Amino acid sequence: MSAKALLKLGMVGGGQGAFIGAVHRAAARLDGETALVCGSFSRDMANSVETGEALSLSADRCYSDYAQMLATETGAGESIGKPDNALECLSIVTPNDSHVAIAKDAIARGIHVICDKPAGVSLSEVEELAALLNGSAASYALTHTYLGYPMVWQARHIAAQKSFGPVRKVVVNYTQGWLASQLEKEGSRQASWRTDPKRSGPAGAFGDIGSHAHSLVEFITNSRMNSLSARLSSAFADRALDDDGEARFNLDNGATGTLIASQICAGDENTLTIRVYGENAGLEWHQMEPNTLTERAQGGLVTVHRAGADKPLCEEALARCRLPSGHPEGYLEAFANLYRGFAHAISQGITPAQAGIPGIAEALRGMAFLEAAVASSENDGAWTDIKAPSVGPDLKGLLS
Incomplete structure (x- = not known):
C-alpha cells in the first residue's frame, strides 16, 4: 500500500x-x-x-x-x-x-x-x-x-435547535492585559507592529482579538452582523491604534448583542467568553475552559456539555475531538483542526466551507466589520452599516 x-x-x-x-x-x-x-x-x-x-x-x-x-x-x-x-x-x-x-x-x-x-x-x-x-x-x-474548538460547534448546533428558541441576545468579551503598559517602547516586536497603523491596519485590539470575537458571534448564531455602534480608544495618548473598545451590534436574525475587545485589562490572559441567549435557554463558553459548554434552560435545568470522543455530541463536534473525555484538548488541537480540515478540502476538491473551515467569505466579513467599527467610533459611536461584500457562488462561507 x-x-x-x-x-x-x-x-x-x-x-x-x-x-x-x-x-x-x-x-x-x-x-x-x-x-x-x-x-x-x-x-x-x-x-x-x-x-x-x-x-x-x-x-x-x-x-x-x-x-x-x-x-x-x-x-x-x-x-x-x-x-x-x-x-x-x-x-x-x-x-x-x-x-x-x-x-x-x-x-x-x-x-x-x-x-x-x-x-x-x-x-x-x-x-x-x-x-x-x-x-x-x-x-x-x-x-x-476558535472555530476549531469542538464545543463551539456544539454551541452552534444547540443554538439552531427549535427547543433553544430564536436567538435574541449575544454577549462576547475578549480581554487581555498584555498592552496595559507601552511594550512598544520597550523593544517588543509584537507590540511594535500591532500598534502601528501601517502594519496592523485600521484597528489595533479590535483587529487582533475583536476580529475573533466577531467571527465567533456569527458562527455560533449562524447569522451575519449587519450594523454596529462602536467606541474605540487607547489608554495612552501617543498610542496610534485602539487598545480597548466595545460595540453594540445587530444580527440579520433579529438578535442584538454587545462585544468588548480590550488588551489593557491588567491581569487577564486570554479571557474570551461568549454567551448566547435564545427564547428558552442560554449558552456559555469560555476559551480558557474550552472543553465545557454550559446550557441553562429557562425552567432552571442546567446541562453541562463536555468535549470527548466518547460523549453524546453533534457529529461536527465529535469530528473535532481526538481523545476520550477527561483528556483535555485545547488551543493547539483547535488550530490543528483548521489545518486538517484545509488539507482535506484540498485533497477532496471541496471548498473550505464544505470542510468547516473559514475562508474568503469570512475574510471579507471580518474586514467589513473592522472598517465599520472604526468609522462608527470616528463618528462618535453613530450606528453604522457593515458592508455585505458580494462573493461568487464558489466562495460562500460557513453561514448558510
Missing part, C-alpha cells in the same frame, strides 16, 4: 523570535496531514536558515525573499530537483500589511493559502483577493482558531 500523500507546506514569516509561526507549525504537523518543505521565515537570511535547519529543512530551501521562494519552489519542482516535494500550500504568518500581497502572489501561481487573521488592512484589498480567487484552482483559508 502506498504511503499517504501529505500536503506540501511552505511558510512566510515565523522566524526566530516570532510567536505565531511556531504555533502554526505545531498545529499543522499534529495530524500528520502536512509536511513543511520550505520557508521564507525572515528577511534576515541567517535567521531564515537557522529557523529552517531547526525544522530539518536544508539551507537551500530557506529564503529571505518570499517571492524568490515562490518562483523557485512552484511548478513541477524541477528547479529544486524534487518534483515530488514541490510547494502546494503557503502558510502566511506575517504582520497584517503583507497578507494580501503574499496571498495574491501565491494564488496567481496556483498555490493554496492558509493565512493568519485578519485577512489584510482594508476591505478593498481583500475584495481584490476574492476576485482573484473566484474561478482560481487555489483555495484560501483564514485561521480563526
Whole structure:
C-alpha cells in the first residue's frame, strides 16, 4: 500500500523570535496531514536558515525573499530537483500589511493559502483577493482558531435547535492585559507592529482579538452582523491604534448583542467568553475552559456539555475531538483542526466551507466589520452599516 500523500507546506514569516509561526507549525504537523518543505521565515537570511535547519529543512530551501521562494519552489519542482516535494500550500504568518500581497502572489501561481487573521488592512484589498480567487484552482483559508474548538460547534448546533428558541441576545468579551503598559517602547516586536497603523491596519485590539470575537458571534448564531455602534480608544495618548473598545451590534436574525475587545485589562490572559441567549435557554463558553459548554434552560435545568470522543455530541463536534473525555484538548488541537480540515478540502476538491473551515467569505466579513467599527467610533459611536461584500457562488462561507 502506498504511503499517504501529505500536503506540501511552505511558510512566510515565523522566524526566530516570532510567536505565531511556531504555533502554526505545531498545529499543522499534529495530524500528520502536512509536511513543511520550505520557508521564507525572515528577511534576515541567517535567521531564515537557522529557523529552517531547526525544522530539518536544508539551507537551500530557506529564503529571505518570499517571492524568490515562490518562483523557485512552484511548478513541477524541477528547479529544486524534487518534483515530488514541490510547494502546494503557503502558510502566511506575517504582520497584517503583507497578507494580501503574499496571498495574491501565491494564488496567481496556483498555490493554496492558509493565512493568519485578519485577512489584510482594508476591505478593498481583500475584495481584490476574492476576485482573484473566484474561478482560481487555489483555495484560501483564514485561521480563526476558535472555530476549531469542538464545543463551539456544539454551541452552534444547540443554538439552531427549535427547543433553544430564536436567538435574541449575544454577549462576547475578549480581554487581555498584555498592552496595559507601552511594550512598544520597550523593544517588543509584537507590540511594535500591532500598534502601528501601517502594519496592523485600521484597528489595533479590535483587529487582533475583536476580529475573533466577531467571527465567533456569527458562527455560533449562524447569522451575519449587519450594523454596529462602536467606541474605540487607547489608554495612552501617543498610542496610534485602539487598545480597548466595545460595540453594540445587530444580527440579520433579529438578535442584538454587545462585544468588548480590550488588551489593557491588567491581569487577564486570554479571557474570551461568549454567551448566547435564545427564547428558552442560554449558552456559555469560555476559551480558557474550552472543553465545557454550559446550557441553562429557562425552567432552571442546567446541562453541562463536555468535549470527548466518547460523549453524546453533534457529529461536527465529535469530528473535532481526538481523545476520550477527561483528556483535555485545547488551543493547539483547535488550530490543528483548521489545518486538517484545509488539507482535506484540498485533497477532496471541496471548498473550505464544505470542510468547516473559514475562508474568503469570512475574510471579507471580518474586514467589513473592522472598517465599520472604526468609522462608527470616528463618528462618535453613530450606528453604522457593515458592508455585505458580494462573493461568487464558489466562495460562500460557513453561514448558510
